[in-house]
Amino acid sequence: MDLFSFIDCSNRLQSLPALFELLVDCSSQEGFSQVAYGALNYNEPVRLPGHPMPAIAINFPSDWRKHYFERKYYERDPVVRRTPMLSKPFIWDHLLERKQLHPNERLVMEESREAGLKHGVSVPLFGPSGRISVLSFASLFDDVDPCRHISRLNVLAWQFHIAFAAIAEPAEPKRKRIELSDRERDCLRWTAEGKTASDIGLILNISENTVNFHVKKAGRKLGTTSRTVAVVKAIRLNLIDLPGRLDTSMPT
Template identity: 30%
Template sequence: MGERSASLKDDLARVNVTSVKDIRTAAEALRDIAWERANLRVALADNIASKNPLMDEDGGILAAEVFGWNAPDERWWADTRLALSSPVPRACRYESEPFWVNADGFRTRQPNRYLEAIDLSNFEKRALCKATIGIPVHLPFGQIGLASYGVADPERTDLSAEYEAHADELYLLSHRFIAGCVKALRTRQWLPADCQLTKREVECLRWASIGKTDKEISMILGRSHATVRFHIQNAGEKLDAVNRSQTIFKAAQLGYLGYAA
């Protein structure tokens, strides 16, 4: 066990990214580790909401140049519709732990009824594989990355053995690599640093986020209409937002609004 922990620690260091210059070598390390451990091929995206594939310092597309997705039927990174049509990135919007999936369903460490509701019809055509291990990577400000691991044999549909043996370590490695890439590549500060909202501001924004008007929020909280408006406007100033919608959006990105369980 100690030997395995030491190996994982070394592997985490190999995939660590501290600057844009590290991306290429770290990607190559992740590719090699996945193959050495279980003959797994890597496909990843730093942001499933972006049309742009992950690149190295020189603009090289990692999916093609490092991970080897070059065959005509493998160029998933060139399909800008994939994040919306494939059930694999879609699942990452509802799950934060590793899973594996084929046409028969999702398998996770804990039950997730949201995954059970995802349409898996025409799975192979939509997911571009018969089975894969999915690693969601949830990052600050609501960004979601994805690392997908498939076996060398494209006809395999059962990845339960690989999932049980390697999913947790793949999660750590994928998260370390993708999070490092995102930090290294982020050049613009979209949200104010160290923004602290008050309890009242958060309460008002939570109700506003589910469609309540200022008047309705004032009745719910037992505060005047003007007080509710003041709290929302004050939160907007702190978040450098231009209107109510952007105030709610930015507060959600920073994790102030939570979610319904």
């Protein structure tokens, strides 16, 4: 399934189990079939049955989940600890390469590999009132390259996070419609197709600085400073129309 189809399908779902199943199906196509979504600094009443805090939805191997939660590994897990400090997706292997990793943190990462989670990518997710969540993707394969898939997994994570919020929270009063200029829509559309600001400038015959100006202005209207989130929200609100499939190398 391409990213545009994932966004379209997830927007129409009304249950967390169905939304999570869709996410797992899409991430499995990237070689990352193990997925965990957690709330780090708030309680989320909507969660899959039997999932203790901080997990909201998780399909990691059952033996590892039992081991992880019984020993309260989430209190020392470097993924959980580092997420509030980071703004971009990060790769688990890079955490292990850090010399300053505490021995207890290193133990969690090494045991997760022994449990079958060979490689992982985690995406920090932020919401209203300072809420922090994290969505992690893990692979059961030794030969998968997280760097090749991190951009696509980032988009999947943010769209899931936004779609989940629509399911979990009560309907809000209708907001004023967001209006994007033609230039803002053009810049977001080409961003969604994996083009850099320099590429877009050449296509639209404008400067790279002007492209960045329009993207940032569109982001402010959409309530985000992230190009990825701006694109996801614009597609979700039908503000941009994509004629073909989204490129897998969407920038962050």
